[in-house]
Amino acid sequence: MSTILTLTDAGLTIGTATLLDHVSLSIGAGERIALIGPNGAGKSSLLRILSGELRPSRGNVSLFGRPLSGYAPAELAERRAVLSQQIAVAFPFRVAEIVAMGGRGAPVPDTTIKEALGRVGLSGFADRILTTLSGGEQQRAHIARVLVQMTFGVRRTPRGLIFLDEPTASLDLRHQLDLAKIVADCAEQGLSVVSILHDLNLVPLFADRVIALDHGRIAGDGPVEATITESMMRRIFNVAGAVGRTPPDRMPFVLPQSAD
Amino acid sequence: MTAPSTVGRRSRRRLRPSTIIVLSSLLLLLLVAVIVSAAIGAAGIPPTRLLALVGLTSLDPATFARDHLVLWSIRLPRIALAAMIGALLAVSGAMMQGLFRNPLADPAMVGVSSGAAFAAALTIVIVDRFATAGGPLSLGALSLGLLPVTALIGALITTAALYRLATRHGRTSIAVFLLGGLAIAALTNAGIGFLVFMADDRQLRDITFWMLGSLAGATWQKVAIVAPFLVLTAAGMPLIARGLDLLALGEAEAFHMGIAVERLKQIAILLVAIAVGAAVAFCGVVGFVGIVVPHLLRLAIGPSHRLLLPASMLLGAAMMLAADSVARTIAAPAELPIGIVTAIVGAPFFLALLLRQRNLVSA
Numbered sequence: 001m002s003t004i005l006t007l008t009d010a011g012l013t014i015g016t017a018t019l020l021d022h023v024s025l026s027i028g029a030g031e032r033i034a035l036i037g038p039n040g041a042g043k044s045s046l047l048r049i050l051s052g053e054l055r056p057s058r059g060n061v062s063l064f065g066r067p068l069s070g071y072a073p074a075e076l077a078e079r080r081a082v083l084s085q086q087i088a089v090a091f092p093f094r095v096a097e098i099v100a101m102g103g104r105g106a107p108v109p110d111t112t113i114k115e116a117l118g119r120v121g122l123s124g125f126a127d128r129i130l131t132t133l134s135g136g137e138q139q140r141a142h143i144a145r146v147l148v149q150m151t152f153g154v155r156r157t158p159r160g161l162i163f164l165d166e167p168t169a170s171l172d173l174r175h176q177l178d179l180a181k182i183v184a185d186c187a188e189q190g191l192s193v194v195s196i197l198h199d200l201n202l203v204p205l206f207a208d209r210v211i212a213l214d215h216g217r218i219a220g221d222g223p224v225e226a227t228i229t230e231s232m233m234r235r236i237f238n239v240a241g242a243v244g245r246t247p248p249d250r251m252p253f254v255l256p257q258s259a260d
Numbered sequence: 261m262t263a264p265s266t267v268g269r270r271s272r273r274r275l276r277p278s279t280i281i282v283l284s285s286l287l288l289l290l291l292v293a294v295i296v297s298a299a300i301g302a303a304g305i306p307p308t309r310l311l312a313l314v315g316l317t318s319l320d321p322a323t324f325a326r327d328h329l330v331l332w333s334i335r336l337p338r339i340a341l342a343a344m345i346g347a348l349l350a351v352s353g354a355m356m357q358g359l360f361r362n363p364l365a366d367p368a369m370v371g372v373s374s375g376a377a378f379a380a381a382l383t384i385v386i387v388d389r390f391a392t393a394g395g396p397l398s399l400g401a402l403s404l405g406l407l408p409v410t411a412l413i414g415a416l417i418t419t420a421a422l423y424r425l426a427t428r429h430g431r432t433s434i435a436v437f438l439l440g441g442l443a444i445a446a447l448t449n450a451g452i453g454f455l456v457f458m459a460d461d462r463q464l465r466d467i468t469f470w471m472l473g474s475l476a477g478a479t480w481q482k483v484a485i486v487a488p489f490l491v492l493t494a495a496g497m498p499l500i501a502r503g504l505d506l507l508a509l510g511e512a513e514a515f516h517m518g519i520a521v522e523r524l525k526q527i528a529i530l531l532v533a534i535a536v537g538a539a540v541a542f543c544g545v546v547g548f549v550g551i552v553v554p555h556l557l558r559l560a561i562g563p564s565h566r567l568l569l570p571a572s573m574l575l576g577a578a579m580m581l582a583a584d585s586v587a588r589t590i591a592a593p594a595e596l597p598i599g600i601v602t603a604i605v606g607a608p609f610f611l612a613l614l615l616r617q618r619n620l621v622s623a
Contacts, residue, residue: 092562
């Protein structure tokens with residue numbers, strides 16, 4: 001498995017607050033990674049550093065062997081896409097126009113837009129004004145935009161990364177599962193997908209590997225079944241709870257019982 | 261039930277007319293506005309006599325000479341100036357709205373125009389001091405060419421200040437933006453007030469002109485000075501159109517999709533300043549054109565800046581001609597300042613928009 005993104009001994013200090021400290025990790029092609037941790041653990045900051053939006057105060061980030069800071073924004077956009085939380089669109093763009101923005105300036109054919117909308121269950125929504133849709137529908141339209149950004153016209157192998165910041169927050173159960181399927185498909189095509197997740201029960205659906213953050217440091221990094229454990233729950237989240245195992249593949253599920 | 265895809269295709273055609281149709285109908289509208297403006301006024305030239313002036317029919321020499329003088333020395337320079345300034349005001353509004361991600365942005369509303377006006381008024385007073393002190397400068401030709409440049413600098417400073425004020429961590433607060441604009445407008449208006457206090461009678465007449473806005477005194481010379489600013493603005497639009505579209509999703513999202521956001525903002529601020537500087541230098545502070553025109557267009561053709569910016573120029577030119585025709589004729593032979601006409605139409609429009617956005621403003 002070829003390495004796509006490497007973070008070496010990175011730290012982030014803003015003012016007097018240390019948000020990240022001594023964080024090292026590398027991401028391989030086609031990996032599905034869940035980023036978990038309590039509020040304020042530094043998940044979003046880490047995502048912003050990995051996506052090139054923020055430069056670390058210390059340490060290095062490299063993408064395809066080149067320092068991330070050396071990429072022009074347009075070059076970065078060919079290699080990674082980001083789905084942020086809660087995007088407020090200022091003007092009444094149609095859903096199709098929003099999805100076409102993923103084309104990075106190249107005209108995106110209607111069939112590509114239609115296919116992307118079909119994958120997120122928004123067939124027939126192309127001509128609706130985005131801001132008139134529900135929160136979950138808007139989120140799915142942005143997922144379609146990110147899919148177009150990472151698939152349309154991209155010939156590169158290994159292909160790159162998608163970062164998802166709490167992608168399931170406004171999705172109903174059915175569409176959470178649909179998104180998990182999309183993430184799996186992307187990984188199969190060689191894209192690496194890093195998702196910030198709060199619902200630990202979604203982790204096995206969205207990831208093969210878990211990176212747990214606590215107080216700006218990596219508190220766990222490994223396969224899902226080995227990382228989501230009762231001791232991790234207590235150590236990182238300060239929560240007592242039972243971690244069960246689903247019958248077919250022994251994937252963990254979490255039943256929180258009380259705060260310590 | 262109809263298949264969703266069929267519905268989709270049909271309503272897309274209805275919602276978004278093609279670029280060529282939009283631009284050619286707006287061009288036609290502008291042409292009509294030019295002809296109507298040419299025909300009406302203190303000295304009316306009916307359409308039949310207009311035809312004679314372009315050589316299509318004949319006319320008795322005395323009427324022809326009079327019409328010819330009125331048209332070429334008075335009316336046409338004014339039409340050209342009004343159209344160019346309308347285009348600049350409308351497109352500066354559209355660009356500001358894209359930059360601030362806010363359909364309520366208008367250079368006159370948030371102090372950018374009065375920043376330009378203050379710089380222009382300061383120029384008049386200073387240049388005049390030099391001129392009356394027996395220096396080599398003369399107020400006429402020199403200050404005429406200098407005015408748009410200093411006005412541009414005034415607009416640049418106020419736009420940049422406003423941007424720094426209202427934007428934190430890539431998000432623009434609408435409330436801080438409007439209130440900050442109010443504060444900047446108050447400050448620059450105080451500056452203009454101070455200059456009024458200091459000015460002598462002759463300077464005062466020139467300065468008062470900016471308080472209300474007027475196209476009286478249009479000359480071919482002013483047209484020639486504004487033209488390069490219009491060309492610069494039009495040439496700059498394609499550089500920022502796609503970026504402004506993506507910026508509608510937020511600065512972070514625009515960056516994620518490959519936009520060099522800082523450079524985009526710098527170019528957009530510069531273009532706004534160029535457009536506002538030239539418009540204010542020769543027409544004073546005229547509000548609401550920059551709000552009404554882009555808003556109407558967004559309803560008709562959608563918000564994409566690739567079409568919105570050129571369409572704003574055309575509709576802005578036509579609307580400014582209409583407003584100026586009203587200003588010239590409604591109290592003839594006296595003239596209303598054009599800023600009053602645009603405010604009567606534009607202010608209720610702005611309020612309606614504001615009420616629709618109330619939840620956003622309180623956020």
